[in-house]
Amino acid sequence: MAKQRPVINASYAWLNRIRYRIAFGVLICVIIPVLFRQFVFNVSAFSPTQYNTAISGVFAILLGYTGYRRLNVFPGIAAGGYIITSFSIMFGMLSLIFLLFRFDYSRGQFLASYLLSIAFFALIYFKIDAHKRLAFGIVPGGGADRLDRLENVVWHRLEQFPGPVSSLDGVVADLHHDHSDAWDFRITDLVLQGVPVYHVKQAIEQLTGRIEVEALSENTLGSINPNDVFLKTKTFIDVILAVLGLIILLPFLLLVALVIRIDSPGPALFRQVRVGFRAKPFLVYKFRTMRHAAPEVASEARNAAITLENDPRITRLGQFLRRSRLDELPQLFNIAKGDMSLIGPRPEALALSEWYATELPFYHYRHIIKPGLTGWAQINQGHVANVDEVREKLQYDFYYVKNFSVWLDILIMIRTAQTMLTGKGAK
Template identity: 50%
Template sequence: MSVSIGNLPKQRHLLLRIRFQLLGGLTVAILAPALIRMALDPRVILETNLQVTITAAVFAHVIGFFVYKRIGNFPGVAAAGYILPTFALSYGLVFVTIFFFRLDYSRFQAASSFMLSTLWYFGLGLATRRLEPYRLAVVPGGEVDRLDKIGGVVWHHLSAPHAAYERVNGVVADLRAVLSDDWERFIADSALAGVPVYHVKQVSESLTGRVEIENLSENTLGSLNPNQAYIKIKQAIDWLAAVLVLAVFSPLLFLVAIVIRLDSPGPVLFRQERMGYRGEVFTVYKFRSMHIDGDEGTEDEREKAITKNRDGRITRIGGLLRRSRIDELPQAINILRGEMSWIGPRPEAVVLSRWYQAELPFYRYRHIVRPGITGWAQINQGHVVEVGDVLEKLHYDFYYIKNFSPWLDVVIVLSVRRLNIWR
């Protein structure tokens, strides 16, 4: 039996090809400004500062391009919104390096290259947005019905193995379901014909940004263990960033401490035991934003650990600190002590963590990386406390752990700046 792939795309549209996008960007952003300069004075190409600038701009453009493409692969990411910050970061790092080594460079060429880079990819994004919507053919059987709830993809449900189907980017099947021999042959033939074949769970994770864990047989620990090399690199970056934050913002921290003491009675810092890396309990530090509870015995410990919307315990200055996220800055101390990271699963109070562990399977696995001040669950879901919502949050945490990488951290940092969500 042969696979009906007559309608499958033999070649991608020119605008969708990586080579065209990159070479076109280099031509528009690097070559065009240089040609304009040369039209005015052909000898300018012999000047060292222009040669240095062109070389640096090429590096910055290529770095920005590949970071931008990697960021766009994460679910829920509108890639166009990351073009400007991504290229600002890549060009900024390259030209700060040039400035550090006191190399002469052309400001016209550098500024033109940066602006034209962003304009090229913005225009390309607009041109390709509806050029080729993502389409997937779905093999019936198993748990594929849940795919219909996921937006952003055109799903083509196949009726028979021998039926021709429309132009698609791949085939999705529940590879753990019991399929007929004809469907098994269809899947094998699709793969041999060069059509990507995906497991339904793999596609669901990629499109939703969540890893669902139902039972131990479905949990491959090897796939959930994070990159150990990046753990060390990230810890070093976290430590340096924490030192920088404490040094730069020390006057602000001192001023906030004075205002807190004047606003309400109690200590400046809020301390709470939370569950951290590898299940170890640690003390988290934050600026106090709530009134001190004078009667420790009147409320359940679990209820006291939960911060509700419009919580009456929040002080006047506390509301401002929470909205601006300044109350989180003392956690730089926890980062210096190796207890936390800037990015990771948000640590929960010990009493809440033990409650969740009793109610939710695999909850402890989120402690396989250091907890963070913000994370993937926070930018996708926000602050939650109910067990049902925590289960969904756990799925986001597992996605972060499974895809633990600098690329995902960049997405989270840029999303935090854009969405202003830290809890």
């Protein structure tokens, strides 16, 4: 028997509408602080200070909630945790604008709006959104029969579902399957009733964050080439941030290099040829985390490039550097050179890439985007080595290629920062 969908308290049902959330957010987080200053401190609501602070507060709420919702669309995300992140970024950006352009504003009032915004939208999340669970109907047949293995969704097989289909969030069917005439009529009727009907591949993609590619076409991964304007803008930003990062972190990088030399014999930097943008090889730089030893013969290059779980070659310091991802920092130099990006599919060693290309169809499609310091596959899966794991990693890479956007990049940066600070999720 399928689990029943949780019932949301009717007292809060009206807050399901976005316009009501925004309206009450502005009222509680912006208007009330303005009125408080007017009646308690006798500061006119129409004074430049009050006005500038209030208008910026409204913009911060609109942008913060928009950012929160955009991050929330990606699978595997504990949405509530990004309320603080999204609103902090937007209020922080507006504070920086005030500072740079010397606008008059009330720091206390702006801080109050910021704290109230986090409290208000977090309350909505815990009272409403945290209790929501998507409920989908399954049209039996074809690939749809494996859907009920996916978690975090209440699945109902339609031939057993007693209630009205309109109460579901949608219906999923394998639209390439040869259904009976009765099911074909039923699917058509659902569409005519306005019930969302999703193809099984799109449903799995949005629930798992992976894409199983059977053919390279605009129907599978969107346009064959990613957005060129965003690609060039991203490259420009990458280079600027990488150069600034190298300047700021130079003393720390030199210190880490010195400790590596003290910890074990060998150079501080590890250099390796990897496959990058448009399948062109380049030399990548990392802090050395293993004992220094070159493969005896060329045929061992592939095995040497594979890092195993609890690999005995990893040094004591190397364990920490890998867990915290600090070993990747020298790749800021690769980014400054234009070989890499901050966010993108992780570059593989040349020997491994050549092997994977012979075993996995469409493997080189991941090279349509510059490789990154961190990426969607890395935060969801971590380090992999064998072909089956790489196949799954490739599905994550294809998801990134298809959903290539600033919002997905922001999410990856947030998740990577969490891993670096806590070690959670690192492999």
